[in-house]
Amino acid sequence: MQKHCNTANNPGRHAFRRWIFPCRWQAVLTIALISSIGYVGCAKSTPSQTQVQPPADSTPSNPSPPVQTDVAFYLTTPDRSQLLARQNVALLFSTASTSQPTIEVDTTRTFQTIDGFGFALTGGSAYLINKLPIKQQNALLQELFGDDSLAIHISYIRISIGASDLNRSAFTYDDMPAGQTDTGLQYFNLGADQYDLIPVLQKILQINPHLHILATPWSAPAWMKTNQSLIGGSLDTAYYGVYARYFVKYIQAMEAQGIPIEAITPQNEPLYGGNNPSMVMQANEELRFVRDNLGPALRRAGLPTRIIVYDHNCDRPDYPLAILQDSIARQYVDGSAFHLYAGNITALSQVHDAFPDKNVYFTEQWTGGPDQFGPDLAWDIQNLIIGATRNWSRCVIKWNLAADPDYQPHTPGGCSTCLGALTIGATITRNSPYYAIAHASKFVPSGSLRIYSSMPNGLPNVAFRTPDGSKVLIVYNAMQTAQPFTIAFHGKQVSPVLPAGAVGTFVWR
Secondary structure, three states: OOOHHOOOEOOEOOOOHHHOOEEEEEHHHHHHHOOOOEEEEEEEOOOHHOOOOOOOOOOOOOOOOOOOOOOEEEEEOOOOOOEEOOOOOOOEEEEOOOOOEEEEEEEEEEEEEEEEEEEEEEHHHHHHHOOHHHHHHHHHHHHHHHHOOOOOOOOOEEEEOOOOOOOOOOOOOOOOOOOOOOOOOOOOOHHHHHHHHHHHHHHHHOOOOOOOEEEEEEEOOOOOOOOOOOOOOOEEEEHHHHHHHHHHHHHHHHHHHOOOOOEOOOOOOOOOOOOOOOOOOHHHHHHHHHHHHHHHHHHHOOOOOOOEEEEEEOOOOOOHHHHHOOOOOOOOOOEEEEEEEEEEOOHHHHHHHHHHOEEEEEEEOOOOOOHHHHHHHHHHHHHHHHHHHOOOOEEEEOOOOEOOOOOOOOOOOOOOOOOOOOEEEEEEEEEEHHHHHHHOOOOOOOOOOEEEOOOOOOOOOEEEEOOOOOOOEEEOOOOOOEEEEEEEOOOEOOOOOOOOOOOOEEEEO
């Protein structure tokens, strides 16, 4: 990840199917998720010390009886006093008019289908999860990927093909001694990923077999590159065909492990060669590789895995457009992927509008540690959960799922301050990215549709209709004071109040 490019993320530094819904005539108190403890400090712990504490109930010890309501309201506040907490308030639709700011929701005006919300499951994340005692590990994976009322229902993950910079070391699946090559790929193997990433993925898929998985390389094997290194350099044109077969072997090897790879991108952050690992691939190079090698290789192998191009910042929409403008390459390409370390999120709409038959995806954004909970939550909700989806993205994926209190593991030269959604140390802390994603993932399952919602000043929002017909509205209060407002739907209104700097998810039938 190109962390030096992101100044906006932090000023001053870089399914649903079984959740409990309240019927009009039957009130049900839903247990809400909150962080197990505050920031755990910087002392490393051994696996035996780690305790996975489930999210605590955020209701009072002597809660009031649940009230009758038409709209379920889940709230996270910047001071962490409410963390994805179900509010016991009566929100009843009526025909009474109000003078408050109004968000109109209209299910007849639909946009893109949503594939899901989630995180990058880096090799380092898998390593930390795999070290947990089995009972706690199982409980954590159920919380993340399960479909009961306590889970946050993650439906999309991104993994690396070989190592990313958040692995303990840099590697590919066909590393050779200096000066040697393996054009027949006879030494190809899944390497270190067989010990942490694959076992964790297999457990996740037992919990959610419909999980969307996107896979991305940080580098080709060094012997295929112009500089013979895993850092920087470009793919040697002599190995384009071999590298395409490398992707085929990877997809087939993962399938043999029971892990279906739904989509791939040819290169992570192809315009940045300073990471470990990394590789530069200019637009004309990626165009040639996809058109003449990768696309045909996947087709010959009969693989349904989709190709998503670019996978880099919003400041260069010309990159994916250059590929999509080629009529031959375009037939192999499902869409384009973006990060937001530079540029504007509206670049997704620019590419979508030029090629509306091609999808757009938001596939990476870090949060720099230490967590500044309120500002970080606000940035993610406004720019990603709301911004990316309102600009046609089918998914939002945060970087990354887990790190330890020292932001480890990472490669030498890799990101040394990347905050995980989870900090796994002596205890597990749920950080701002966890709640930003959970406000969408818990309530907006795969197959949902984005629908129209108006945007009054100071209340950025986005709305969805789920496969079972529920409506979901996610609202951020960008104002300095608590804001009453109106949700208008089918000629009726309901008026919640959202605290300053808070995010609310509202759900109704």
